[in-house]
Amino acid sequence: MEIRQLRYFAVLAEELNFTRAAARLHISQPPLSLQIAQLERELDVRLFDRNNRRVTLTEAGEAFLNDVRALLASLKEATVRVRAVDQGLAGRIEVGLSGSHFLGPVPALIARYTAEHPQVSVLLNEMNPAAQLEALRGHRIDVSISRTAVDDEELQAMPLWPDPVVAVLPRQHPLAGRKRLELSDLAGDAFVMLRQDTSGFARFLAETCARAGLPLSVAQTVAEVPAQLALVAAGLGVALVPRSTCRHADDRVAVCRLPADISRATVYAVSRRQGRRRALDTFLQTAAQMGDGKA
Template sequence: MELRHLRYFVAVADAASFTAAARGLNISQPPLSQQIRDLEAEVGTRLFERSSRNVELTEAGANFLEHARMILGQVEHAVQQARAIGSGQVGTLNIATTGSVLLGPLSNLIARFRGAWPGVFVRIHEMDPEAQEAALLSHRTDLSFVRRPRNNPDLVAHVAWHEKVGVALPEHHRMAGSETIELGDLRKENFVFLRLADSRFARYLHDCCVAAGFVPDITNEVVESYSLTSLVAAGLGVALVPECISTLSRPGVVYRPLAEPAPEADVYVISRPNPGPVIAAFLEAAQGSPDNGIDAEVG
């Protein structure tokens, strides 16, 4: 039994006429009649009572019609879903990132994408950068947003948006009133830092301090950038943070930009090569977003 048998059967049932059904199907009547006879032979019972004047469904035919309509409807739905997924209109997009990156443009970008592609469900996974890379390679996630990505020939990275690094200070710090701060002027300060063992971005900031002429005196380490502000507010040290952290209103903490050339906190979007239509649609939307600037491939 093939789908055409069901379509021909429904057409005859709806028209109550082989002649009218054949006309609607744009085929001649003899092949249509033969297809219905083949269907009845396979089902094992008559589906139509035929006379010289009309065609009527048997009791078995009426019951079969209900199932035939349901099957054809499911097939049509499956076709529409496949087409929608193939064009990127529906599906699921798994995005891995860190909490601090979500403080930047990513949240608004996701909201705009959902507005343009309401059939795509976006699921966010918060995890450290190394776990993000593993999830991306194993196809558990589709996109990753990180700072300072590791070069991996199996992945493609683009700059999603640019950020600079600033400094978070206790509100009564002697440099709290400065418009900008030279990184080298922090050489005698205690620092609270991202955990060096887990973060390439933290190691980059450490190297920037060394390039400025000092090794930072780190008193405490944390996993997320926004956690640093609690330690700064308690007076445990100063912190080098992405500029998005300055959007957090934290009593007892002030944020000041670093003098140029300031360290960079650029965020990269990472994907597998040859992304599927849903991923490609998100990347295309991101490239057209006014508050980011996805640049050329960087790795």
């Protein structure tokens, strides 16, 4: 039994006339008659009663028509769906990200993308940066939103938007009224730092301080930027964090810019070079538009 035979049957059942059905199918009448006869032989059922003046469905034909219509409708839906997946307009994207990105542009990116691509499910997996890279290599996520570029044989990074590093200080800090600081201004302070074993960005910050000759006195080490901000607000130290995370900072925290040569930082989308879901390409296109200010 072929899909073509089922389509021929459905059209003939609607037209109840071989000439009109053949014209609608853009074939001649003999091939239509042949295919219907083959279908009836395969089913061992008479689907139509025929005489010189009319064609009618048998009782079995009427029952078969309901199932055939449902089958053809499902096939059409499957065709539309598979084409949408192939074009990146449907499917699923597994996103890995750390908690700090919820404080920046990422929620707006997810909202815009899901509004534009309602047939794509975007699943957010909150995990530390090191775990994201492991999950990417293991094909458990499709993209990592990261503050560290990765470029090797398996993974690649696409810049999304700049997110400069700023200093956050307790509101009662003597330098809290300053708009801009040098790292050397914080030489006597205790720092709330990110854990370097799980974050390339944390290692970047520690190396930046080392290059600037800033001796670090570490008061606390935490896994996420929101924890840094909370501890700074409580007066336990100062911290270096991405500027985007300060949009909704506690009013007990002061935010100070740093020189461009040490504050420059970027958010990246890290993905596999091979075996990517098609929907990821449309997701990255939307992210790139937001990074270009086209959101």
